[in-house]
Amino acid sequence: MSSILIVTDAWHPQINGVVRSLERTALELEKVGVRVEFLSPQVFTTLPCPTYPEIRLSLAHRGMVRKRIDAFACDHLHIATEGPLGLLAASVAKGRGEAFTTSYHTRFPEYLSARLPVPLSWSYNWLRRFHNSGQGCMVATRTLENDLRERGFTNLVRWSRGVDETVFKPFDGSVLPDALEGPIFMYIGRVAVEKNIEAFLKLDLPGTKVVVGDGPQLEALKRDYPKAHFTGAKTGEDLARHYASADVFVFPSLTDTFGNVLLEAMACGVPVAAFPVMGPLDVVGETGAGVLSEDLREACVAALDIPRDHCRQVALNYTWSASAQQFLENARRAHDLVPPRANLVGAM
Structure with missing residues (x-):
């Protein structure tokens, strides 16, 4: 397989795990000779999504998307999101009987509710x-896979994530103001209601609580x-230095499917405190790189005793090259489920 088209409604200027995962997967695939193209809202007229104005909803129709898909002439179609572009792309592929895969990044029902x-x-x-209409739905963790299977989802395949250990690494010193009292308990991510940040900010903790990120x-x-x-x-090294300035990374979310930030924090040598839910259970689990507890304060305080070098070693088990290889194998497997004549333009 020499080329892949990824259709995504989540794209720049958004800063989130979906965009970062897609970009890094494309980079790794290109390293092994696979051409990767993106069809995103950037080429369409858009409207802001209600409650998420930085998410742009494309004003497109099926014919417009079909024309773009044909122009890219890729071997495989992957639909990363369930937005307007994703729905239209799936309609095109189904109408032609062509193989395509999807990925489940966001617990949209919980976000909506x-x-x-x-x-x-x-x-x-x-x-x-x-x-279920495609030939494979990619999920990041076993916990998510089990949850979706119980809800009637089929054709579930694993697509884990990685961390760039050359960017996210320990640094000496702190980029935070000297006046901040330690220990430093830090949240990094989108500042929105579904991230449950108030559960962290309400805690009675020693030192200082720090929130890195933007949002509504x-x-x-x-x-x-x-x-x-x-x-x-x-972003970039500045983000990594903020991670490394923390004593504990606090992840209060109850709705994430993975949590790339968990790996980034651990790669910077920072232990994790989180609830025992999807994401933390899979990434941190019983690795000893963090503490999971229904009592988030208890987890935060206990995590202070975890060796920082151990956290980094656990994170290094996740590589983007392995993640991209999983993605590629899932795409190839999808084409085995349909007759060769029905595949997208291009040879396998």
């Missing part, structure tokens, strides 16, 4: 029909928790 009174069953029924809940949290330190969004 945190904002609107929409029953989880309604959202999952819709998502199940979408993902930022101003409200700054107002309600004036003793916490908010840095805004960080």
